[in-house]
Amino acid sequence: MPDILNVSAYKFVTLDDPAPLREHLFARAGAAGLKGTILLATEGINLFLAGPAPALRGFLDEVQADPRLAGLPVKESWSRELPFRRLLVKVKREIIRMDHPTIQPQAGRAASVDARTLRRWLDQGHDDSGRPVVTLDTRNAFEVDHGSFDGAIDWRLARFGEFPAAVQAHKSALEGKTVVSFCTGGIRCEKAALYLREAGVTNVFQLEGGILRYFEDTGGAHFHGHCFVFDEREALDAKLTAVRPFD
Template sequence: MQHGPILNISCYLFVSLADTAALRDRLHARAEALGLKGTVLLAEEGINLFLAGPAADVNTWVAELRSDPRFAALTPKESWSEHQPFQRLKVKVKGEIIRMNRPTVRPDQAPRAPALPAATLVRWLDQGHDDDGREVVMLDTRNGFEVDHGAFDNAIDWRLHKFSDFPDALAAHRDELAGKTVVSYCTGGIRCEKAAMVLEDHGLIAWQLDGGILKYFEETGGKHYHGGCFVFDERESLAPDLTPVA
């Protein structure tokens, strides 16, 4: 259901990019011409973006981006707002689209860790175990202050200060997860996708929540989740119906 005239989109895609500088210039020019605001990050490992503007203009920009075969699989998550939540437009080239400081973790060059659909997660949490009878544990890969806005019930929270702390935290807690089905999650999926690869590297049974919390809200209404989901714009936190928390 639409709530306001401004369409907000967020999405990412791990895909190998060799022309990030040229892409930066082209994507910035088109977004600026369409009056969009937000952030687009590019790296050799892919793209990560948060943009907002009138729906027709946002959809035009996305359609042009997806006309490049490398970005055809992009599936933006949508929400609506009364006002533009971003103050400016930034298109940047970075070393990583989500910083982990582990050069060997390259989702664009490796098989994707198993992705768990929201409906399956609800069923597992309802029944108290996965389809093989193993205990399911939810592992929050977000920063501690984000978790304070809301999280899955009984989720593991290592009070991360930044995502690059995750590998060391996992090394310290790995044995606590052994023999369990670990579902990593984050806001939109990008952090838990990298995290799931590291979990697998440690020999754990790992899934990533497909599309993150925002997709879970969209498809389930937030069952087994308490509070809101912190977002990095002026709305601050979204409720399970994807409207700003009052």
């Protein structure tokens, strides 16, 4: 049984001065022996961490003791080895860079759809109003090449900052459809759904928890291939297991 717990989590929430929080989290995560990355910005927190389960869960309890970070939704998977080589805690301009300052998820989320509902929509070929459903992959092209939803829209993005221009170029193809934006863990599709609304696409949802939650809750139905992850595991299958051994 693998004994290294891997977690990913994010929360859009106003952090007026993230620098002191950075020092605190770096000290506490380091003391717990954790590896991975924590990103902080005035718009929130985004983290990918790994370590022994008791230490990691204890650290997450400390993080969520901060009222601003309470209820941090955490996605878990397991591995036999640490998939990170070091611990990084950084303050950035955005926890996921879009370069579009009017998009502020901390001020209000876009509508979301849970994994089981999306699977049901894909099973029946339409949403509950009878409208055709399309899935929109908001990840970079090299991530999409590892796997995606069957028939997903893929605009061959080189980076997420290209997403707004891609919407403007292709939004007419989304008219009359229910659009479900998705990504690895939910953070990119959350901003993407807000931008789609801003651009005038009316029937838009974000996939709650992204591909990782979809795998956990549905077993990966309607998804082909694997989900790329930004650590040494490289990609996970629908059982949230690494598909290749560590180098």
